[in-house]
Amino acid sequence: MENILLKDNVADLESYFASGGYKPLKKALALNPARIVEEVKKSNLRGRGGAGFPTGLKWSFIPQHAGCLRYVVCNADEGEPGTFKDREIIRKNPHALIEGMAIAGFAIGANHGYIYIRGEFSAEAVLLETAIAAARAKGFIGKNILGSGFNFELFVHRGAGAYICGEETALLESLEGFKGQPRLKPPFPAVKGLFASPTVINNVETLAAVPAIVEKGGDWYASIGRGKSAGTKLFCVSGPVKKPGVYELPLGTALGDLLEKSCGGMKEGRRLKAVIPGGSSTPVLTAEEARDVKLDYESLAAAGSMLGSGAVIVIDESQCMVDLLRVLARFYHHESCGQCTPCREGCGWIEKILNRLEEGKGSPGDIDTLYSVAEGMISRTICPLADAMAMPVMSFVKKFRGEFEAHAAGKTCALRTALAGKSEAEPGSAI
Amino acid sequence: MESTLTEEFKAKAAHICARYPRRDAALIPLLAEIQKEHGFIAEEAMDALARLLEIPYSRVKAVTTFYTMFKRAPAGRYHLQVCRNISCHMAGAPGLLESLRAKLGIKEGETTRDGLFTLSAVECLGACGSAPVMMVNEIYFENLTAGKLDAVLEDLRHNRLKDLGL
Numbered sequence: 001m002e003n004i005l006l007k008d009n010v011a012d013l014e015s016y017f018a019s020g021g022y023k024p025l026k027k028a029l030a031l032n033p034a035r036i037v038e039e040v041k042k043s044n045l046r047g048r049g050g051a052g053f054p055t056g057l058k059w060s061f062i063p064q065h066a067g068c069l070r071y072v073v074c075n076a077d078e079g080e081p082g083t084f085k086d087r088e089i090i091r092k093n094p095h096a097l098i099e100g101m102a103i104a105g106f107a108i109g110a111n112h113g114y115i116y117i118r119g120e121f122s123a124e125a126v127l128l129e130t131a132i133a134a135a136r137a138k139g140f141i142g143k144n145i146l147g148s149g150f151n152f153e154l155f156v157h158r159g160a161g162a163y164i165c166g167e168e169t170a171l172l173e174s175l176e177g178f179k180g181q182p183r184l185k186p187p188f189p190a191v192k193g194l195f196a197s198p199t200v201i202n203n204v205e206t207l208a209a210v211p212a213i214v215e216k217g218g219d220w221y222a223s224i225g226r227g228k229s230a231g232t233k234l235f236c237v238s239g240p241v242k243k244p245g246v247y248e249l250p251l252g253t254a255l256g257d258l259l260e261k262s263c264g265g266m267k268e269g270r271r272l273k274a275v276i277p278g279g280s281s282t283p284v285l286t287a288e289e290a291r292d293v294k295l296d297y298e299s300l301a302a303a304g305s306m307l308g309s310g311a312v313i314v315i316d317e318s319q320c321m322v323d324l325l326r327v328l329a330r331f332y333h334h335e336s337c338g339q340c341t342p343c344r345e346g347c348g349w350i351e352k353i354l355n356r357l358e359e360g361k362g363s364p365g366d367i368d369t370l371y372s373v374a375e376g377m378i379s380r381t382i383c384p385l386a387d388a389m390a391m392p393v394m395s396f397v398k399k400f401r402g403e404f405e406a407h408a409a410g411k412t413c414a415l416r417t418a419l420a421g422k423s424e425a426e427p428g429s430a431i
Numbered sequence: 432m433e434s435t436l437t438e439e440f441k442a443k444a445a446h447i448c449a450r451y452p453r454r455d456a457a458l459i460p461l462l463a464e465i466q467k468e469h470g471f472i473a474e475e476a477m478d479a480l481a482r483l484l485e486i487p488y489s490r491v492k493a494v495t496t497f498y499t500m501f502k503r504a505p506a507g508r509y510h511l512q513v514c515r516n517i518s519c520h521m522a523g524a525p526g527l528l529e530s531l532r533a534k535l536g537i538k539e540g541e542t543t544r545d546g547l548f549t550l551s552a553v554e555c556l557g558a559c560g561s562a563p564v565m566m567v568n569e570i571y572f573e574n575l576t577a578g579k580l581d582a583v584l585e586d587l588r589h590n591r592l593k594d595l596g597l
Contacts (some may be wrong), residue, residue: 004577045460069452074558075477075480078557079554079557080555081516081518081554081555081559082517082518082555082559083555083557083559084557084558084559084560086557087557087558117499118557119463119500120500120557120566120569121557122569123569123570123571136495139570155450157450157459157460158459158463159459159498160459160462160463160498160499160500160501161498161499161500162497162498162499163554174459175456176453176455176485177453177455177456177457177458177459177494178458178494178495179494179497180498195451195453195456205569236559236560237560238518238560239518239521239522239524239558240521240522243534244560244561244562245560248562265449276517280516280517280555296461303549311559313517313518313559315521319521324517324520324521327515327516327517327520328517330515331516331517331554331555334554335554337497384456
């Protein structure tokens with residue numbers, strides 16, 4: 001099927017416009033805003049940042065009484081390890097995002113929007129600023145858009161390096177000029193969000209899908225995909241496959257097809273061991289489990305994992321699962337904002353135990369301790385970062401327990417010893 | 432202390448503050464501006480910025496130390512930031528870091544004596560499909576190999592990447 005988001009030759013305003021761009025905005029501005037929210041509801045579009053919350057429903061929570069300021073915020077803080085799709089949308093199709101935000105603004109009655117982009121994406125921030133300026137020059141952003149009387153100002157706000165700001169309330173704190181520490185919910189951002197005003201926060205990929213939904217209708221979008229998982233999704237594949245990259249496919253595509261047909265299969269000599277299907281926070285699948293699973297919200301939940309951000313991390317037999325989990329633990333420990341004790345302390349302990357195991361200083365009791373620390377972190381914190389650490393720990397230990405036991409008993413990593421000579425002789429030889 | 436902020440900076444700050452209903456929301460973009468100008472954020476600059484935005488110094492300090500991209504001391508001319516997260520790790524990041532430590536004679540967090548290079552290991556840079564990845568100042572280098580890394584180092588040493596803004 002034809003791509004909705006990843007298109008070639010629409011990066012600049014002229015070509016985007018020539019391909020029908022900003023027609024949906026014009027169409028939207030002639031509709032009743034409530035009708036647009038209904039259409040988005042009908043489309044079954046769900047948040048593409050990881051949580052999968054129904055977008056139209058989120059929009060419908062915005063109070064509509066007169067005289068209240070409202071905001072549309074785009075989450076472009078792409079930081080979930082394995083995820084690199086928003087960057088691709090910004091590079092290839094930035095006007096779909098800008099148009100989507102203007103439509104969202106009109107639908108909920110917001111006159112201001114912010115794109116919160118991670119600080120490291122400086123080239124992409126410039127691309128967005130250039131695109132917004134071009135849209136403003138043509139009257140698609142700014143005052144009295146296309147003579148409709150609707151005003152919408154849009155700004156790019158750069159972050160400064162903090163994974164936690166991908167969590168929506170931490171993002172709002174950061175956007176207001178504070179440390180990125182998540183807020184207690186309720187109140188939800190739809191009621192009290194940015195600058196204490198009702199706010200819709202959506203991921204880049206979610207907002208960029210809006211113009212096509214307005215243009216072709218909610219029913220059309222809902223007909224793509226599988227069941228309640230409607231539309232296309234960007235899958236970011238990393239790891240030892242022949243062609244890693246971002247692929248736009250209908251939800252419900254088999255993981256096997258993504259890896260074999262889109263990515264050309266595993267690299268020569270590599271054998272599939274495991275797949276993390278939705279970004280580093282989602283539970284790992286064994287090669288066996290990965291073989292037949294479909295990539296949609298329900299199928300992955302049924303398989304004990306999550307669609308998450310669509311970041312498919314492919315792991316081959318040459319990798320040590322204890323070592324990889326240690327890499328993730330180091331990351332979550334580093335990124336924990338420190339507000340909640342189970343997360344701050346739990347991530348630290350998990351990293352410590354994994355370091356011990358990997359360095360050959362572990363003991364058999366470590367594995368159960370590891371698991372119980374993770375279990376104790378689930379659902380006990382303000383935001384899901386603790387769960388994002390606990391889920392990989394619990395799934396790695398459950399599914400690859402033998403490797404953890406071998407580390408504890410053998411006092412060393414057999415795989416690392418076997419590979420040591422090779423990787424030291426030629427740095428980067430695994431490439 | 433406010434004198435440490437130039438008139439030019441203040442004009443730019445007014446422009447950035449105007450994007451938000453509350454001026455203090457511009458704190459992070461303004462810290463980034465200070466770093467762009469001076470290479471790092473000095474205590475005096477934090478103090479001056481607190482006064483400019485009429486917020487407590489403690490908040491400026493808390494924010495400056497919370498975000499990893501803010502530097503509180505001068506770094507080398509080229510800040511080599513190698514991603515160490517899962518996809519880059521599998522694609523050979525540990526080897527690249529090892530090779531940089533050996534070639535530059537420094538560890539993560541250190542700067543070479545000539546002031547040319549600072550080395551850091553950083554978390555996911557969001558370019559996992561082209562792992563392993565390194566960011567030099569604000570420029571991404573992707574699909575790195577040992578050979579490519581050597582070439583980048585040589586190019587930086589001879590100031591050959593000016594076109595990239597390096």
